[in-house]
Amino acid sequence: MTIDLRRAIGDRAHLIPVLLVIHFLVFTVLAALVVLDSQALTDWDQKISTAAFGFSSDHRAFELALEGLALVFNNYFVAGYLAVFAGLAWWKRERVLTVWIVVSALIVLLGNIGIKAIFQRPRPVWDAPLHEIGGWSFPSGHSAGIGLFAAILVLLTIVTTGRGLKRRLLIVAWMLIALLVATSRVFLGVHFTSDVLAGLAFGGFV
Numbered sequence: 001m002t003i004d005l006r007r008a009i010g011d012r013a014h015l016i017p018v019l020l021v022i023h024f025l026v027f028t029v030l031a032a033l034v035v036l037d038s039q040a041l042t043d044w045d046q047k048i049s050t051a052a053f054g055f056s057s058d059h060r061a062f063e064l065a066l067e068g069l070a071l072v073f074n075n076y077f078v079a080g081y082l083a084v085f086a087g088l089a090w091w092k093r094e095r096v097l098t099v100w101i102v103v104s105a106l107i108v109l110l111g112n113i114g115i116k117a118i119f120q121r122p123r124p125v126w127d128a129p130l131h132e133i134g135g136w137s138f139p140s141g142h143s144a145g146i147g148l149f150a151a152i153l154v155l156l157t158i159v160t161t162g163r164g165l166k167r168r169l170l171i172v173a174w175m176l177i178a179l180l181v182a183t184s185r186v187f188l189g190v191h192f193t194s195d196v197l198a199g200l201a202f203g204g205f206v
Contacts, residue, residue, distance in 0.1 A: 023205035027139070030198045034121055034138050045192035049124050053189040056130055063130055066184040070131070070142065073181045075109050078145040085156065097159075101152060108148040108206050112141050112199070124189050131188045140191045140199035143182040147203025150178035 033041040056063045071077075082105045089097040121138035135141075153174040161167045182200050185191040 020205060023201045026201040027198050027205065030194045030201075031119070031138075034119055034194065041194055045194050046124075048193045049186060049189065052187045053124070053126060053130070056187045056189065057128075063188070066188050067131065069181060069184050070188065073142060073146055073149075073177075075141055075145040078149050079105060079109055081149065082152065085152065104148060104152065104206050108144050108203050109141075111206075112139060112144045112202065115139060115202070116141070121195070124192060126189050129189060131190050133190050137191055138195045138198060139202055140182065140185050140195040142185050143191070143196040143199025144203040145199075146178045146181040147200040148206060149203070150174045151204050151206075 030041075056066065082101055086098050086101040086105075089101060116136040116138065119138045120136050123133070123135075123137040154171050157167055157170045157174070161170070178200065182196040185196050186193055
């Protein structure tokens with residue numbers, strides 16, 4: 001595998017600040033609504049969560065698949081995957097890329113814990129929960145981790161592949177995985193939709 005950072009300098013560099021602004025606004029708006037205890041947000045979250053939880057409760061195989069997904073992409077495993085990528089970048093003598101991966105991972109995986117402590121939003125409550133988990137709900141740790149993971153995979157794909165169908169397919173795959181992992185948290189009933197959207201926005205922004 002050849003890493004060439006020049007591949008990351010494309011003809012659509014203007015998209016970078018646009019994406020940063022979008023991620024920032026999504027997180028900021030959702031955070032503000034959570035702080036203000038918006039009834040509209042609460043109703044929207046509860047409506048989606050109830051429907052998703054009901055579907056998972058009625059489909060045991062689907063629930064088990066979500067449990068497996070939660071395990072494979074929990075933040076401990078994501079940290080391990082990123083450590084491998086950082087080690088590979090270091091071995092390739094890409095020091096800047098290595099530092100970027102390590103620092104980004106520390107900011108997201110540790111910073112998310114601090115953000116949860118600030119907002120202290122309770123998790124969804126169910127009479128018979130599918131998945132027992134403690135801690136606060138906003139933002140979703142799984143979603144923040146997978147948002148960061150997908151963003152790093154996209155960049156690594158760009159700097160290790162040339163333009164073409166292969167690159168596009170890989171980028172789409174990483175984005176779909178991120179959406180799948182984030183959505184699974186709602187179907188398992190451990191997060192609200194706003195939690196996972198904020199997590200993806202936080203991880204992607206960093």
